Amino acid sequence: xxxxxxxxxxxxxxxxxxxxxxxxxxxxxxxxxxxxxxxxxxxxxxxxxxxxxxxxxxxxxxxxxxxxxxxxxxxxxxxxxxxxxxxxxxxxxxxxxxxxxxxxxxxxxxxxxxxxxxxxxxxxxxxxxxxxxxxxxxxxxxxxxxxxxxxxxxxxxxxxxxxxxxxxxxxxxxxxxxxxxxxxxxxxxxxxxxxxxxxxxxxxxxxxxxxxxxxxxxxxxxxxxxxxxxxxxxxxxxxxxxxxxxxxxxxxxxxxxxxxxxxxxxxxxxxxxxxxxxxxxxxxxxxxxxxxxxxxxxxxxxxxxxxxxxxxxxxxxxxxxxxxxxxxxxxxxxxxxxxxxxxxxxxxxxxxxxxxxxxxxxxxxxxxxxxxxxxxxxxxxxxxxxxxxxxxxxxxx
Amino acid sequence: xxxxxxxxxxxxxxxxxxxxxxxxxxxxxxxxxxxxxxxxxxxxxxxxxxxxxxxxxxxxxxxxxxxxxxxxxxxxxxxxxxxxxxxxxxxxxxxxxxxxxxxxxxxxxxxxxxxxxxxxxxxxxxxxxxxxxxxxxxxxxxxxxxxxxxxxxxxxxxxxxxxxxxxxxxxxxxxxxxxxxxxxxxxxxxxxxxxxxxxxxxxxxxxxxxxxxxxxxxxxxxxxxxxxxxxxxxxxxxxxxxxxxxxxxxxxxxxxxxxxxxxxxxxxxxxxxxxxxxxxxxxxxxxxxxxxxxxxxxxxxxxxxxxxxxxxxxxxxxxxxxxxxxxxxxxxxxxxxxxxxxxxxxxxxxxxxxxxxxxxxxxxxxxxxxxxxxxxxxxxxxxxxxxxxxxxxxxxx
Numbered sequence: 001x002x003x004x005x006x007x008x009x010x011x012x013x014x015x016x017x018x019x020x021x022x023x024x025x026x027x028x029x030x031x032x033x034x035x036x037x038x039x040x041x042x043x044x045x046x047x048x049x050x051x052x053x054x055x056x057x058x059x060x061x062x063x064x065x066x067x068x069x070x071x072x073x074x075x076x077x078x079x080x081x082x083x084x085x086x087x088x089x090x091x092x093x094x095x096x097x098x099x100x101x102x103x104x105x106x107x108x109x110x111x112x113x114x115x116x117x118x119x120x121x122x123x124x125x126x127x128x129x130x131x132x133x134x135x136x137x138x139x140x141x142x143x144x145x146x147x148x149x150x151x152x153x154x155x156x157x158x159x160x161x162x163x164x165x166x167x168x169x170x171x172x173x174x175x176x177x178x179x180x181x182x183x184x185x186x187x188x189x190x191x192x193x194x195x196x197x198x199x200x201x202x203x204x205x206x207x208x209x210x211x212x213x214x215x216x217x218x219x220x221x222x223x224x225x226x227x228x229x230x231x232x233x234x235x236x237x238x239x240x241x242x243x244x245x246x247x248x249x250x251x252x253x254x255x256x257x258x259x260x261x262x263x264x265x266x267x268x269x270x271x272x273x274x275x276x277x278x279x280x281x282x283x284x285x286x287x288x289x290x291x292x293x294x295x296x297x298x299x300x301x302x303x304x305x306x307x308x309x310x311x312x313x314x315x316x317x318x319x320x321x322x323x324x325x326x327x328x329x330x331x332x333x334x335x336x337x338x339x340x341x342x343x344x345x346x347x348x349x350x351x352x353x354x355x356x357x358x359x360x361x362x363x364x365x366x367x368x369x370x371x372x373x374x375x376x377x378x379x380x381x382x383x384x385x386x387x388x389x390x391x392x393x394x395x396x397x
Numbered sequence: 398x399x400x401x402x403x404x405x406x407x408x409x410x411x412x413x414x415x416x417x418x419x420x421x422x423x424x425x426x427x428x429x430x431x432x433x434x435x436x437x438x439x440x441x442x443x444x445x446x447x448x449x450x451x452x453x454x455x456x457x458x459x460x461x462x463x464x465x466x467x468x469x470x471x472x473x474x475x476x477x478x479x480x481x482x483x484x485x486x487x488x489x490x491x492x493x494x495x496x497x498x499x500x501x502x503x504x505x506x507x508x509x510x511x512x513x514x515x516x517x518x519x520x521x522x523x524x525x526x527x528x529x530x531x532x533x534x535x536x537x538x539x540x541x542x543x544x545x546x547x548x549x550x551x552x553x554x555x556x557x558x559x560x561x562x563x564x565x566x567x568x569x570x571x572x573x574x575x576x577x578x579x580x581x582x583x584x585x586x587x588x589x590x591x592x593x594x595x596x597x598x599x600x601x602x603x604x605x606x607x608x609x610x611x612x613x614x615x616x617x618x619x620x621x622x623x624x625x626x627x628x629x630x631x632x633x634x635x636x637x638x639x640x641x642x643x644x645x646x647x648x649x650x651x652x653x654x655x656x657x658x659x660x661x662x663x664x665x666x667x668x669x670x671x672x673x674x675x676x677x678x679x680x681x682x683x684x685x686x687x688x689x690x691x692x693x694x695x696x697x698x699x700x701x702x703x704x705x706x707x708x709x710x711x712x713x714x715x716x717x718x719x720x721x722x723x724x725x726x727x728x729x730x731x732x733x734x735x736x737x738x739x740x741x742x743x744x745x746x747x748x749x750x751x752x753x754x755x756x757x758x759x760x761x762x763x764x765x766x767x768x769x770x771x772x773x774x775x776x777x778x779x780x781x782x783x784x785x786x787x788x789x790x791x792x793x794x
Contacts, residue, residue: 025584029603046591050693052645075619075649077580077592094645094692095580097591137766145768153603153794154767157694160584160596161764183474183492187422187557194443194494195474199557206426206550222472248449248491252472295491296447297554327749352724352788354749367558369534370551371542391749397550 004339007271015315018171025159028151030212031169032316037145042135046097051130053107058127060086067119105130148317173239175215180246182222200244227254245295247280273339275299297367324394326356332386341376401736404668412712415568422556425548427609428566429713434542439532443494448527450504455524457483464516502527545714570636572612574598577643579619597641624651642692644677670736672696694764721791723753729783738773
């Protein structure tokens with residue numbers, strides 16, 4: 001049986017490139033930027049007034065002038081207005097562009113204005129005050145947002161400012177989620193006393209949605225011909241197949257045989273971990289990847305986060321997620337020689353430490369527990385006793 | 398001028414109730430749950446087999462029986478099959494429901510099977526092994542997810558399992574985002590040398606989208622009649638108006654007058670903070686709230702997170718966000734008697750501490766900086782010197 005690290009390595013050796021596409025910038029939130037966004041002009045594009053008041057030349061202050069004749073008023077967006085001499089000023093609004101002859105702004109609060117004359121009521125005036133200097137944020141041509149990062153509201157803001165109505169983003173993989181098994185009934189149906197409702201497919205879909213991904217859902221009954229036909233269809237119409245359940249030694253699991261018949265090469269089956277030991281991963285010659293998660297809900301949930309999302313980030317060209325570490329808030333013991341992904345509740349102390357409190361459920365079938373936790377912590381296989389205060393790696397969900 | 402805490406108190410005294418609505422469970426991700434979700438039957442609903450293998454009665458083991466005649470095979474979803482005596486077993490699949498006569502499952506890996514006879518190849522067998530006991534996660538009628546929490550993939554999983562095809566969620570407020578000013582041109586248009594493109598409205602919209610909210614965007618030109626008419630329309634068609642810019646002492650800011658004419662009561666104007674000092678907040682008699690953020694992008698961004706989203710969480714009945722604290726990674730000095738919201742980059746140390754590294758831009762106009770940071774830290778007004786190692790409160794975005 002391979003380790004978690006070996007499984008990850010095998011998966012990350014199968015990064016794919018699904019190309020790029022253009023999307024309207026306002027619909028690009030959460031996508032992966034595939035181009036450098038460059039400033040189309042200086043930022044700010046002119047010496048920008050940051051307070052309503054009057055604009056003067058600082059030379060007037062140096063010459064002890066403190067009362068100015070208001071020559072004109074300039075709104076934001078208007079062509080800059082100049083003055084004829086140092087004793088004149090322009091009444092000016094926030095956002096307006098300063099004339100080259102002017103360099104300093106005195107805000108209304110620091111003025112008295114009477115009969116078109118403005119008198120400065122304060123002493124300490126600095127050259128360039130209340131002016132956001134042209135190009136002080138970025139110069140024309142500078143990269144303001146580099147490719148290969150998630151598009152955040154801040155990047156949408158930049159795109160708007162720079163007139164990028166469309167952004168080049170990475171194309172997402174086409175994903176099929178497959179559930180299987182006659183014991184699973186539709187959510188809207190009433191199960192017999194021995195059946196349960198399908199849920200893993202919805203859970204997987206919700207996690208994908210949270211990460212900006214869409215997927216199609218398929219359900220395969222316990223019937224070999226239909227199983228083969230549907231998997232064949234998915235292999236040729238999707239880039240990634242996420243299976244939940246159906247890969248085991250069970251007599252009614254027709255999926256392993258169908259995958260084998262359809263030339264999906266098994267790259268591993270079983271990982272030294274709990275939950276999720278029976279995790280299976282394979283690849284078709286056409287590039288389609290098959291992540292076959294165990295049917296237990298917590299195992300599927302963990303493997304989806306630990307393996308699929310890690311693969312997805314790297315396939316999309318994103319840097320690996322920043323590692324998160326937390327301090328174990330009480331002793332915990334786990335004997336089996338497996339990496340254990342323990343469900344925890346996270347909290348920050350007032351000292352700025354992240355603590356992880358174990359919330360133990362009843363094993364990998366207990367999804368009721370998941371709703372009360374925030375993350376898994378990874379407890380390595382070679383140890384059995386974990387002490388309060390030890391630091392663990394965190395897998396947030 | 399009021400403090401940040403006073404401003405927050407005034408805003409949080411105006412919580413609203415926008416009612417509830419039903420949505421298909423698979424479209425409820427990120428909404429606020431407005432009902433308790435209860436188990437419709439025990440979880441698991443039967444003694445559920447967790448490994449493929451054979452099901453036996455533990456009494457057989459107690460009687461030193463180790464070879465069993467396979468009476469029949471039972472798939473998941475099928476009615477439980479029983480045995481005629483302790484020397485018989487049922488070949489059984491993961492997910493199947495155990496007959497009351499059987500209580501223990503031996504997995505294939507621990508068996509040899511020949512001529513319909515299964516012989517156990519291991520010694521240490523525990524009663525109830527590989528069985529997920531009925532009701533061990535939740536009992537029928539138990540609350541599995543309480544009202545007033547965000548709907549996560551784990552809750553969608555629960556809803557699916559329990560056959561909740563629809564969930565009752567809190568109705569979101571109807572939100573209008575208003576930008577204003579003739580200096581702002583549309584993103585698709587080419588600004589003159591003295592104009593800039595609209596961006597704050599898109600930034601606000603993107604942040605709202607990230608929090609599962611939708612909004613309409615309006616732009617008001619610098620013209621008093623149109624200003625009044627459009628604000629009047631918004632006051633009567635939305636629950637919340639988010640303005641960016643236009644509330645200042647500037648000569649061309651027609652918005653304050655329009656708000657006053659239309660009987661929006663000013664609850665405060667100006668807060669002892671940077672960025673965002675000119676933040677204005679008011680309420681109309683019909684309940685509509687007006688958050689008028691300063692026009693500078695970083696100020697708008699900060700106020701939206703610090704005030705609007707805090708109000709939104711509480712209005713929706715969510716508990717206040719868990720506080721996050723980080724350790725300042727270098728000395729920082731800020732003299733003015735204002736609460737300072739400093740942009741930082743967050744990182745976890747391998748000791749499980751969160752550190753905040755200041756990334757200073759060029760003041761509240763510098764949105765290019767926002768894309769490189771993760772959060773603001775709040776530096777209180779009464780102090781000027783902040784030392785490396787001090788702990789600060791974090792406002793993540």
